[in-house]
Amino acid sequence: MDNTELTNRLKELSGTNVRQCMKCGKCSGRCPMFDKMDVKPHQFVSYLADGKIEKLQNSKSLWYCLSCMECVERCPRGVAPAAVIEAIRESVVRPQGGNRLQPEEVPALLNDEVPQQLIVGAYRKYNH
Amino acid sequence: MQRIGVFVCWCGNNIAATVDVERVSEILSHEYGVVYSTNYQFMCSENGQQLIKTAIKEHNLTGIVVCSCSPRMHEATFRKTAEAAGLNPYMVEIANIREHCSWIHKDREEATAKAVILGRTAIAKLLLNTPLTAGEVGVTKRALVIGGGIAGIQTALDIAEAGYEVDIVEQRATIGGRMAQLDKTFPTLDCSACILTPKMVDCAQSEKIDILAYSEVEEVKGFVGNFTVKIRRKARYVDETKCTGCGACMNACPSKKGLNEFNMNLNTRPAIYIPFAQAIPNVAVIDPEQCLKLKTGKCGLCQRKCEVGAIDYTMQDTFIERNYGAIVVATGFRISDLKYFNEYGYADNKDVITSLELERLMNAAGPTGGTLLRPSDKKHPKVITFIQCVGSRDISGCGKPYCSKICCMYTAKHAMLIREKYPDTEVHVFYIDIRTPGKNYDEFYRRAVEQYGVDYIKGMVGKVYANGDKLMVQGSDLLNNEQITIESDLVVLAAAIEPEPSVRRIATMLSASIDTNNFLTEAHAKLRPVESPTAGVYLSGMCQGPKDIPETVSQASACAAKVIGLLAKDKLKSNPCVSHSDEMMCNGCGTCANVCPYGAITYIDKEFRLGGGKTETRRVASVNEAVCQGCGACTVACPSGAMDLKGFANKQIMAEVESICKR
Amino acid sequence: MKLSYYPGCTLRTQAKDLDKWGRLSLEKLGVQLEEIENWQCCGAVYPQATDEIAKKLSAIRALDAAKKNGGKLVTLCSACFNVLKRVNADMKEGGDVAKRANNYLVATGYLSGGDEYKGETEVIHYLEVLRDYVGWDKLKAAVVNPLKDMKLGAYYGCLLLRPNSVMRFDNPENPQILEDFIRAIGATPVSYALRNECCGNYVALKTPDAVKAQVDKIERNAEQAGATALVTACPSCRYNLKVNGNGRLEGVYITELLATALGIKE
Structure with missing residues (x-):
């Protein structure tokens, strides 16, 4: 898949129209994990629009986005940055060897309190 | 037998690039009745019109079909052309092959085929056209201006200046509108009241202007040049002719809990009040929701204090009816509701305010006497954060899709004034784009940054939340690629503006079209910007779209010029495309009169001769051609098919439909 | 009254x-929660990518089961509520994913009766049951231990x-149902501003340090407003408050408090 094809595929996968973005940055103004992100929510929208996919696929932000929908909720333009992040994350974890959470490492991450919701959620987000 | 000429316009490339104009004129030349067919680059040009005139004469044409742009654009032009060549102007049909064809299609083959169909349809109709003659109607030399803000005031003053009478109907108790609420005006920073109130006084003193404050338009009948308008004069409970505006009643009133609308509800006022010191008319009004006498029957203190006996608790709404030649809509705007913008905490925090509220907090006649104090604890705010584009440019369903246009400039104004008056105050402005087109506008904004040190942050606020007595403003700083939180004392929202909601009702009464955002539509966005498509109705100020004061005043004067142009005429040509009743078919059922929006239909008893010397008297419909606007409602409603519209007869319409349907 | 329960x-x-306290409390208030049969985990997070089908199937089956048992499905866990309601909206919308999911579920016999599932079930949160089916006044009257x-x-x-746009649960910026x-x-x-911020959710599993600042910000905001504990319906929120918080503010489940107030729980 060449980059244009990949870009179009990811736009489709995100289900959001990145062209509607007016570059106001409200998403990044709301994001609770902003400081942990190397590529910021608004940049996900802008880089995808520009087809700079590699930058996004290499971003640490993929593993910090909470999918809490803060960015989606009041985007004035009806764009969903969280859905863009998810589409990029899927493109990283779906190919063979893309999984981020190895079963062997899980026991060490657990304590007596960890709810199943957290484990299942992490598996879904980090793995395919 | 008609001799029809067909003229296909290229409209430069507008039509010719998509429609094969050569082929269209060739095919149409074979149509029944067509004796001449041609095409030309610009049919509306001097040369194009000459071509038509020559063809009419040379080929003895009895009617012409012009395949060109929308009839809204050039029907009048080509009618004049035909008339100049000796044809009846109503023997002209326009086939709209631009807006309805070339502009909306891509495929040249299909567009060409459609253009042919549209041309044939026009020919089919023209074959059944008959010459029509326009009558004449008089013009009432008086204008109505709905709305007494700066737009309405300026329009009224200009019309009065030209010597015509004009009434201002204002729903509030005083004229002055939003501009009266403002503190200073950009870009020159002159005091708003200082430049507005002289104009208000001019209105009051003008012999030509009648101010009907605290009044609403109730019903509109008639048409251009001849409107009849019913106006509700709401009960003030104070006799306007007696009240001197002394204010003794306000001091006497024991009910002081009514929210002061003029001060954006930031403080209270008595139940009987004068909206502000320079109100025109300078007459008190009673708020029936707050008045103890009106609510409980007990009190009457104001009446006892009034030395001129102006107060009348039994006053009722009254109605007056007046005739006008022209109606100007100048209903203005309001700040849109912020209920969908809870992320900025407007509803929860007293110290999150709108810019219009800030105007009042900075105004010497405002609730704080012009000292900037925050509403919650009346302390002087040390850190103030402005947020622009709150609800503007928002297509999420919560806000308005348009740019409110005035916010960039008034925010720069506020920021600058605060830094000027309170240099110890930190001022931040979150912006998405700064939009300052206008004379001395960008310079003005740059002065806020460069001279006054206002901190402009490119980015948007995601959240405003209270933390103790501070407001945490969390937003993005896009140029630094940071998320920042500014601990603020006061947050000011540049909320989107929207048309005053009463405009919907007024537009319906006037049959004036309105867009999805409730702004009134112009007759032509570029070339007829102050006229409504409805003849005799004109647009002034914010009701047509967001605009600042200089632009509003320009438009208001332009609007006045158009009104004066109308009122200067003694006679108007009426539209001959009116309905008429076939008395032999009419059974006097009354359906048409019920649907007629103009009251143009009455019934008369008429004697008809039957066979054998007998007669019978029947009730039949009769159309007043001067009043009929040719809308066609009656022709559709008539159960017996007696009603028909000249120029758009049922058989003509059916001929068009048949022409489209046949292959 | 009986309502299907997930x-x-x-x-x-x-x-x-x-x-446990959720079921017992509602029983006391006259509502029986009937657990649907053979339910599977909802997946804990809603799959946003537009081509996701497999990850939504368990939710669709649960929704379909409820459709055949009263047409309403009550959940307590915030994550289940979120996933079920959003998947349900997808099915109601009837786009490509809904069509393909139905093709699969009907062909494999997972949808009993063989009818397609078209989002007919109403997904209801426990709090909505209290508000709309029991009523705050009736609940107040039943409280023995305020x-x-x-x-x-x-x-x-x-x-x-x-x-x-999908959840339609309460005003997203200024909700009231928990306060009620x-x-x-x-x-x-106690009113505090950050009550609608995320606790850090699954990110806490691999990178707990990343969520600590977030939990701290929320807790400090709530403490400043005078809260002594935070009420939640979400196991993830409770976990992060407990394990990644400052240790001063406890997270308590709505149903524990309810059961205590109703006198069921000591």
């Missing part, structure tokens, strides 16, 4: 308290509220 994976394991001295902060988190609940059980709700 407990979800966590309520069967780490959050047994949330489940939690008078408690100053509670309502902690909505993200999952109950967003995205509002707190008042109904006799306690005092």
Whole structure:
């Protein structure tokens, strides 16, 4: 898949129209994990629009986005940055060897309190 | 037998690039009745019109079909052309092959085929056209201006200046509108009241202007040049002719809990009040929701204090009816509701305010006497954060899709004034784009940054939340690629503006079209910007779209010029495309009169001769051609098919439909 | 009254308290929660990518089961509520994913009766049952042990509220239902601004340090407003408050408080 094809595929996968973005940055103004992100929510929208996919696929932000929908909720333009992040994350974890959470490492991450919701959620987000 | 000429316009490339104009004129030349067919680059040009005139004469044409742009654009032009060549102007049909064809299609083959169909349809109709003659109607030399803000005031003053009478109907108790609420005006920073109130006084003193404050338009009948308008004069409970505006009643009133609308509800006022010191008319009004006498029957203190006996608790709404030649809509705007913008905490925090509220907090006649104090604890705010584009440019369903246009400039104004008056105050402005087109506008904004040190942050606020007595403003700083939180004392929202909601009702009464955002539509966005498509109705100020004061005043004067142009005429040509009743078919059922929006239909008893010397008297419909606007409602409603519209007869319409349907 | 009930994976394991007191309390209030048969984990997070089908199937099956048993499905866990409601919206919308999911589920016989599932079920949160089926007044009347001295902060988190276009649970920026609940059980709700912020959710598993700052910000905001505990319906929120918080503000489940107020729980 060449980059244009990949870009179009990811736009489709995100289900959001990145062209509607007016570059106001409200998403990044709301994001609770902003400081942990190397590529910021608004940049996900802008880089995808520009087809700079590699930058996004290499971003640490993929593993910090909470999918809490803060960015989606009041985007004035009806764009969903969280859905863009998810589409990029899927493109990283779906190919063979893309999984981020190895079963062997899980026991060490657990304590007596960890709810199943957290484990299942992490598996879904980090793995395919 | 008609001799029809067909003229296909290229409209430069507008039509010719998509429609094969050569082929269209060739095919149409074979149509029944067509004796001449041609095409030309610009049919509306001097040369194009000459071509038509020559063809009419040379080929003895009895009617012409012009395949060109929308009839809204050039029907009048080509009618004049035909008339100049000796044809009846109503023997002209326009086939709209631009807006309805070339502009909306891509495929040249299909567009060409459609253009042919549209041309044939026009020919089919023209074959059944008959010459029509326009009558004449008089013009009432008086204008109505709905709305007494700066737009309405300026329009009224200009019309009065030209010597015509004009009434201002204002729903509030005083004229002055939003501009009266403002503190200073950009870009020159002159005091708003200082430049507005002289104009208000001019209105009051003008012999030509009648101010009907605290009044609403109730019903509109008639048409251009001849409107009849019913106006509700709401009960003030104070006799306007007696009240001197002394204010003794306000001091006497024991009910002081009514929210002061003029001060954006930031403080209270008595139940009987004068909206502000320079109100025109300078007459008190009673708020029936707050008045103890009106609510409980007990009190009457104001009446006892009034030395001129102006107060009348039994006053009722009254109605007056007046005739006008022209109606100007100048209903203005309001700040849109912020209920969908809870992320900025407007509803929860007293110290999150709108810019219009800030105007009042900075105004010497405002609730704080012009000292900037925050509403919650009346302390002087040390850190103030402005947020622009709150609800503007928002297509999420919560806000308005348009740019409110005035916010960039008034925010720069506020920021600058605060830094000027309170240099110890930190001022931040979150912006998405700064939009300052206008004379001395960008310079003005740059002065806020460069001279006054206002901190402009490119980015948007995601959240405003209270933390103790501070407001945490969390937003993005896009140029630094940071998320920042500014601990603020006061947050000011540049909320989107929207048309005053009463405009919907007024537009319906006037049959004036309105867009999805409730702004009134112009007759032509570029070339007829102050006229409504409805003849005799004109647009002034914010009701047509967001605009600042200089632009509003320009438009208001332009609007006045158009009104004066109308009122200067003694006679108007009426539209001959009116309905008429076939008395032999009419059974006097009354359906048409019920649907007629103009009251143009009455019934008369008429004697008809039957066979054998007998007669019978029947009730039949009769159309007043001067009043009929040719809308066609009656022709559709008539159960017996007696009603028909000249120029758009049922058989003509059916001929068009048949022409489209046949292959 | 009987309503279909979907407990979800966590309520069967780490959050047994949330489940147990929830059922008992509603029973006392005259509502029987009927667990649907053979339910599977909802997946805990809503799959946003537009081509996701497999990850939504368990939710669709649960929704379909409820369709055949009264047409309403109650959940308690915020994550289940979020996933079920959003998947349900997808099915109601009937786009490509809905068509393909139905093709698969009908062909494999997973949808009993062989009818397609078109989003017919109404997904209801436990709090909505209290508000709309029991009523705050009736709940107030049933309280025997009002939690008078408690100053509670309502902690909505993200999952109950967003995205509002689908969840339609409460005002997403200024919700009230938890506050109403707190008042109904006799306690005092404390208003604080960050009650609708995310706790850090699954990111806490691999990178707990990343969520600590977030939890701290929320807790400090609530403490400043005077809250002594935070009320939640979400096991993830409770976990992060407990393990990644400052240790001063406890997270309590709505159903524990309810059961205490109703006198079922000591």
